[in-house]
Every structure is written in C-alpha cells, then in structure tokens.
Amino acid sequence: MRLIFALLTLISSLLADDFITRMEYAELLYLNPRGIGCDKCHGNDAKGKVIASFRQKGEIRKLIAPPISNITKANFFKALDNPKTVMPKYSLTNEEMESLYEYVTKQP
Template sequence: MRKYILLILPLFLGAEEDFISHYEYGQMLYNNPRGVSCAQCHGKSGEGKVIVTYTDNHGKEALKGPDIRHKSFEQMRKSLNSTHPVMPRYYLTDEEIKTIYDYIQKRNNDTSQ
C-alpha cells in the first residue's frame, strides 16, 4: 500500500504545479505576453502610466499609456489586433485577450461593464 502512495504522490505534485487559475494565467499574460509587458505602459492594473517625458517646442511633454481599466472586451480585442503609433502589435488569440481582459476586470473589481 505504501508503495502505491509513493508512486502516486509525484503525480499529484506534478498536477499541482501545472494548475494555475484563470486569474493567474491572465496576470502572467498581462505581465509577460508574447512581446513587451502591458504593465510597462499601462501600469500594474491597467490604470495607465507615463512611459517617458521629454521636452520639445511646447515645453515638457509626456508620452502616456492610457487607462484601459474601463475598455470593453471588444475594444481591447480591436485594439490588440491593430497597429498603433506607440503600442506594439501583439498576436494574441481571442482566448488570451479575454484572459487578460478578465484579469484587468478582476484586479480592479470592476463590475460596471
């Protein structure tokens, strides 16, 4: 009997390691998608962030990553599937985008949309 437990135990441990929640998967994708981390430009929770400041003819300017906490899934999908002046083009599946979307919603506890 003991022998069986020793045989089965590593299977359980392995399964435990492989298991990550939808939230954790979203967190992973947001912070480390196939490309540059979303957090670098949109902040830890999607609240937006100053990427860089510079001075030109108009004085001090800031390049910002917008607040994306209140974007709908469709807006996010559209945005991630197009090219932008600053934001890189990502090639994420709808499921990955949805996972990132859910992560941002949950992280901000936003149930308004």
C-alpha cells in the same frame, strides 16, 4: 505497490488541474505576453501611466499609456489587433485576449 501508484497518479492529476488559477494565468500573460509586458506601459494595475516625458518646442510633452481597466471588450480586442502609436503589435490568440481582458477589468 500498484495501489500506491494509482493513488499518486490520481492525486497528481487532481493537483495539476488547479496548478495555477485562471487569474494567475492571466496575470502571467499580462506580465509576459510573448513580448514586452503590458505592465511596462499600462502599469501593474492596468490604470495607465506616463511612459516618458520630453520637451518639444519648449513645451513639456508626455507620452501616456491610457488606463485599460475600464474599457469595453470590443475596444480592448480592437486595440490589440490594431495598435495606433507606440504600442507593439502582439500575436495573441482569442483565448489569450479573453484572459487579459478578464485580468485588466478585475483590477481593484
């Protein structure tokens, strides 16, 4: 009985390590970064998209979230710390930003 318990504990601790991979974790963060998901504006594949189009002074204008899959790490971190227009300010840890960066730059 004690042996079985020990084995079960061992197996579950081994499984727990691989419960989700780094990439799965990063994807969850991308979709749900304690706030509106990055995907809503930058698209599922981080290649950017048109958030809205509207008419201003007779001209059709577009509000665009830029692609973020091909950006330097420095610029990525800077943008998250200091969004310029409609992008929300997130309170992400360095580790979370690292994961997000890895995720967006690995999009095919």
